[in-house]
Amino acid sequence: MSARVTIALDAMGGDNAPEIVVDGAAQARERFPDAHFLLFGDEKLIEPLLSKHPRLLDAVTIRHTAKAVSSEERPAVALRQGRNSSMQLAINAVSSGEAAGVVSAGNTGALMAMAKVTLKTLPGIDRPAIVAPCPTKVGESVMLDLGANVECNADNLVQFGMLGAAFARTVFGIEQPTVGLLNVGAEEAKGRDTVRQAAAMFRESKLPFRFHGFVEGDDIGAGTVDVFVVDGFTGNVTLKAVEGTVRLYSEYLRQTFQSSLISKLAYMMASGAFRKMRARIDPRRYNGATFLGLNGIVVKSHGGTDAFGFANAIGVAVDMVANDINEFIMRELAEYGEQQVPKAQAII
């Protein structure tokens, strides 16, 4: 990437803001020398932090605002009262074209509400979805929606398939990604009506990806498909359950190695290999959930992440800008979307 990329950062969002945002920007700057950051937030807090990172100085512009959206704020309230918040102003920078994307570790619901109202959805997309990569036995897959839409109809699920496949094609570089619908069984007669209806729509459509059919929860870890499509309620519970399981397993492992002197010694011997394993499942590596389907690039970092995690979330935004994902999605929707995908009503 040689062109300069400007990313707007909500400097006040997240449990450890603005520290992790400034430190994360400094790390991201090393990885992406052509990136420029607009830091939205309280300059009295931001400026002293910048002094630690002399190499970052010529890559940032501070846009002062004293207002910030709190993590407890309801989305509707944040939308009404947060007009001058760091989060809203950072989104505005994308809307005005000043920045190519925005990253925030703040209140997820508020970020989604503000981004939807300010940026609007892409033509042909009814609702944006939250998408994130997840590690699998064979590499990485993506799953969506992870919580933006607690109720989804068949049209939404089909659109999520288009969005997820575009993500896999542009960000992962998979020419012909496979898309699966999460369901309670692989057989055609099983599951929710909306999911079966979405499957029928996929099967009747000419698509820029391969529709695999139904997949089950254990296909996620196995990496059976590149894109897992699911409603936002189930996707959110599932993603968090998987994270909880990794923590549980790690705790079991810790106890296993502390159970005797010889197992402690064994741990020390294998510590190099363990470091590699930990890096592989490090949740910070997978930090940065994208709000896909909006007319602008919006990345949500985990609220509790550190500078390394925040830098990775910035990396996700830079990646999508560099791959021009929204341009790609719009081309595909124009080609396949409206003409090819039958509307849910037409089937049932």
Added chain:
Amino acid sequence: MSARVTIALDAMGGDNAPEIVVDGAAQARERFPDAHFLLFGDEKLIEPLLSKHPRLLDAVTIRHTAKAVSSEERPAVALRQGRNSSMQLAINAVSSGEAAGVVSAGNTGALMAMAKVTLKTLPGIDRPAIVAPCPTKVGESVMLDLGANVECNADNLVQFGMLGAAFARTVFGIEQPTVGLLNVGAEEAKGRDTVRQAAAMFRESKLPFRFHGFVEGDDIGAGTVDVFVVDGFTGNVTLKAVEGTVRLYSEYLRQTFQSSLISKLAYMMASGAFRKMRARIDPRRYNGATFLGLNGIVVKSHGGTDAFGFANAIGVAVDMVANDINEFIMRELAEYGEQQVPKAQAII
């Protein structure tokens, strides 16, 4: 337990039936000397297997039938055409009072359909749920529904709470279990309407358990509550995703220890500790999902389990018989159910 307990076994259900059923019964017989088994299935196949287990002989009665429900059969078809199947006859034995419970490793949908039609639900329960224990950081919790109902209303979720709490009280012996509703966030304003409606019903009711409020996916591994209540679609996807994650983590661990000679040596040194860890997360230990809310005890074993896993599923059934769980549920429903839990319609 001193009284004789009779359990009906579907000898023909599961990938490795009837071997695992007969071998599993032999293992269960050692653990429960007062158990008696009615083996429903093909006597030509069952009898030769019994010869390996002389101590089992006086604890089993074979009920011959040549018919069996295949694993691909649709539930409605199995119900119509499976009248003389080993599965249906085993359920009939519970209905007639000959057996106190039934265990099958066969087709889940068919087992649920046959059990519902034959045994009916308990008074006050609209739909049965599938419940199973899951390991947590602090011990064990239960989750329901795991796939019997892909769509659930608020009444169903409240009833699942009653059923799950009764399970935790009788089988785990927890005097005052905590019950949580799985949702996309812990805040009251978040989530699906049905889930929020169920929460309101729990809060307005006098209950034989403590309603914790909303919980999230990562609370499962943390063991935040004793009973996790969720619709059957989300519950099924979540449970399988957790199983898939455990397999993925185990695979990473295997690769970690094979990465060098020294890490292989470390593995050998810690092999005793690893054996304990494997036993702790062994899915066979958690084999045996209960169909709760039916007028009879029905346990579904995993189709691909072995004799050890099947014996554990028998153990779950024996446990519930010994604790008289349905008597307990009916008492609680009479006391709290109809009078105390407001119907969903009354709230919204």
